[in-house]
Amino acid sequence: MKHPHTGLYQYCLNLGSHLNQQQAEAGRSPVQLYLPPRRRLQIRSQPYHIIEQWWHSFYQPFLRDCRVWHAPFQLGRIVPDRRRFPRTKVVLTIHDLNVLHEGESQAMQQKRMALTQSLIDRSDALVCISEFTKNDVLTHCRTDDKPIYVIYNGVDPVPSGETKPVDYQPDRPFLLGIGYLNAKKNFHVLLPLLTSNPELELLLIGRPDDPDYVTAMQQQAQAMGVADRLRLLGTVSETDKGWYLRNCRALVHPSLAEGFGLPVLEAMQFGKPVFLSTLTALPEVGGDAAYYFPDFTPEAMQTAYRQGIADYERNARAEAIRHHAARFTWQTAARQYLGVYAALV
Known part of the structure; x- marks a missing residue:
């Protein structure tokens, strides 16, 4: 909850909101949310919020x-001590084991997997966000x-996209990518398009997470003669993101590793075609409503895009694509999570 332009932030914000909406509708007490210190908090404090203090x-x-206790991330740091709170059951959400698919060093894989395993060992039930x-x-x-x-x-409804973006408004058709730049x-691999x-x-759109990668991509674009048509916008507001999604020719998402892939469904809300890699969870989320790059050679990507x-x-196909996105709702997710909680008590 410290970084609003991340998928994990949106996950926690939307799940928490819909959990308590359903609790209120059923006349039950709210789910209490444990949040970062006030100096880092990005949302308005509510009576059911527990704000982290140093003495915790x-x-x-x-x-x-x-x-x-619901621990919302497989690399988190806060899980109750079983010895001190033996009656507290722990639900752990595992978004991905992407460290195994990203080409990380053996040492990094072992470090992150050890942390995830330690949280699994301290949990009573596990939730995964994809098969x-x-x-x-x-x-x-x-x-x-x-x-x-x-x-x-x-997938939370993205703003309608009717308001023009603050910083940059392209004057020609454009493809859109959303995610950390790493x-x-x-x-x-999209540059040949x-x-x-x-x-x-x-x-x-997204935070430049790896400066070396960004520099290498810009140099590649320069060598290919397309640098003037590559725009790195950084993080943008939800309103601006809505405009880009509404007006793009297509969303392009050739990611190597995803536990889910929220931008895919955000673009589908607007009935846009999405072009994905065939790796990890993306085919599961995109289903028959998406198009896929069979590999990352320029020829294969150009053919997949053209076809x-x-x-x-x-x-x-716009209406079928919107219908596919509508299957993924926070109302359904919240109801299923409340069922998991109830099964433990």
Whole structure:
């Protein structure tokens, strides 16, 4: 909850909101949310918020009557001590084991997997956000017959996109990519689409997470003669993001590793064609409503894009794409999470 332009922030914000909406509708007490210190908090404080204090490392009175603690991330740092709070059941959400798919060093893989395993060991039930992630967990982790649920994330409605963006408004058709600018997102493989489609720009929204990767991509674009049509916009407001989604030719998401892939569904809300890699959880989320790059060679990507756009326009697929996105709702996710909590108490 410290970084609003991240998928994990949106996950916590939307799940918490819909959990308490359903609790209120059922006349039940709200789910209490444990949030970062006020100096880092990005949302308005509510009566059911517990704000982290320095002394919580030694004394946690809010855990005395806590029956279920939901740890929302597989690399998190706050899980109740079983010895001090034996009655508190722990639900752990595992978004991905992407460290196994990103080409990280063996040492980094072992470090992160050890942390995830330690949280699994301290949990009573596990939730994975895709079947792909569940299979990864069963393959690479020790779960000791703990119940494992698959609960898909929802997608919150993006602003309508009718307000023009503050910083940059392209004057020609454009492809859109959303995500951290790093090697895992693999955005550099999209540059050949600019050489074969000289009318297009490529706009990338997201924090420049890896300066070396960004520099290498810019140098590659310069060498290919398309640097003037590559726009790195950094983080943008939700309102601006809505405009870019509403007006893009297509969303392009050639990521190497995703536990889910929220931008895919955000673009589908607008009926836009999305072009994805075939890796990790992306085919599960995109389903038959998406188009796929079979590999990352320029020829394969150009062919996939050309054929996909032709199919999208010829078969008027926008409504089917919107219908696919509508299957993923936070209302459904919240109801399923409340069922997991209830099963433990």
